[in-house]
Amino acid sequence: MHPDGPEETEPRTSMRVKQKAMTRRLLRDAAVELFASKGYGPTTIDDITSAVGVSRATFYLHFEGKARIVVEVYEQVVMAETLEFYRRLDALKGAGGEPLRQWLDTAIGFFERHRDVLRFAAEAISIDPGLEDLSASKILDRCAEAMPHYLGRWTGTDREQAQLRLELLILQLSTFCRLWVDGHWPVKRDAMLDVLLDLWTHGLRADGAGRDSLVAPSLS
Template sequence: MTEQAEAVRERGNEGGRPRTLRDEQKARTRTALLTAARGLFVARGYATVTVDDITREVGCSRATFYLHFAGKMDVLARISAETMQQRAAGVYRDLDAVLESGSRAEFVAWVVRALDWFDRNREILPTWDEALAAEPEFQAVGRRSIVELTAAMPHYLARWPEGRQDEARFRVELLVTQLERYFTRSAVQGTIEFTGDAAAEILAGIWFPALQAPG
């Protein structure tokens, strides 16, 4: 039986039955593979890491790897999905409430928290950029992660007229892009020296009015 066929058979056995010790072991192995892959991606980048490197780090076989993931890109996609879901559930759901409050001071505080999210995840950011450049299929993963952010902001979207919903989403996407590029240039590359609360104030000055619904 091929590795892929074994993976299909194994996944098919999991539907609708009580969790067993075998299931617990599989879950631990999956977590170990994700942890090992993330560490390798951070240390060496996306392109140079192989499936063999990941399995060697965990001490399992390629067949075991393919029970859980379709390949290296799938591993990074799962890491990205879990990280971005946390971002949507936390940072941008928080933004939805901040914008509903109408408080500019709260928005400034939110910018600080949003930049802190980038700081806590800074090690994996270059891997995402590298994968986006190397794997055209990974672009769909990146796109979904952006869509999930605006999906976490229903109150913000509800304040915009139906005919301008796409514009409302685009404004959030531009905000995400600027925060990411600002963080990369200031904290990672060191090419922007304006940081801290002063930077948050200026970013809020740009984005707080830009995210207000018409009227």
Template sequence: MPTKSNPLSLREEQKLQTRAKLLEGAKALFAERGYAAVRVDDIAAAVGCSRATFYLHFAGKQELLRAIAEQGTVPTALHFYEDLDRVLDTGSRADFVDWVTRAIEWFHQYKDLLPAWDEATALEPEFREIARQGILALPNAMTSYLARWPADRQDEARLRVELLVAQLERFFTRWAMQGTIDVTADRAAEVLTDIWFPALQAPAT
């Protein structure tokens, strides 16, 4: 890691700048065209570099999309489910409504990349496994929630969180992107809370 006494060389600085440009250029192209329609040559051309330069930084567009996700999407998703763990500890329905509202806002933040992510998941077996591992990581971040479930029902506890993630994503896609669900965000948060707040309560012992 560079320090004041050991700064980056000009070559290293240029390499980091090129990588950042590739990430931003690809993000814009994926948002505009989706995943399948974007070629490595398109990404390279968008940032003014060669195909060879692209491959110095990424093995392909699949690795690039993963890097975009790791840059912001995955860490913030984990943060959201760590926050859900805290919310469930409070036992407050109102806090859960607030959490669902923030989750909807989170999807808004990343909505331009969701179609590309879905395409890559459908088309690329390796990416499908990456996406699966990402989903599995979310309930694992909810340590307090899992601790309230008996050992023989841990798989069910995790499944409930995974199904919550799936429903939130599907709702957002149909509501905000396809326009096939006509409801306000506030009303949606209330109804989703009616469904999921009781569903995430641990069974009585």
């Protein structure tokens, strides 16, 4: 058999695959850094390719455009961890008090760690029509779906109300934490946790409250 035959084809193919994956990763990392420092809008494809030292053609071999990078980073970094957070909340099975407070504290840490990604993703979503899958309504639905035990406590209209209540809590937490992390809402962490714990305890009907708690109290 020829020395340059099938025996060498597989190693060469494997090397090309690795090089392609490395280039893709370099482009993604460069884009993330530029989005964080310059903003999503001002960053151009040329900025990204110049940072890596490749051509525009190479960029388009890996990504359809800037929006695709945002989607990939958001899904792999933000949403993966976000959904896990809400699975952990669901695993508390209605517990409030210290377990819920610890969960909220960890959630705040999430916004601290991912501040830059959340900031440029929000900018991208606001200006790029190709990011409908990252709309607030779709993300909130996915978070709620990660809590089947909580939603399973109700049926019918009560379940719809429970999901709406949960999604409003998530939206409130996200909006507030992003403002707080950016320094736009100067309040001490412990004070913030006290208020959030009160809101989430009542909102989730934690510590034993269930379907009956949804019934409005009699005024007679």
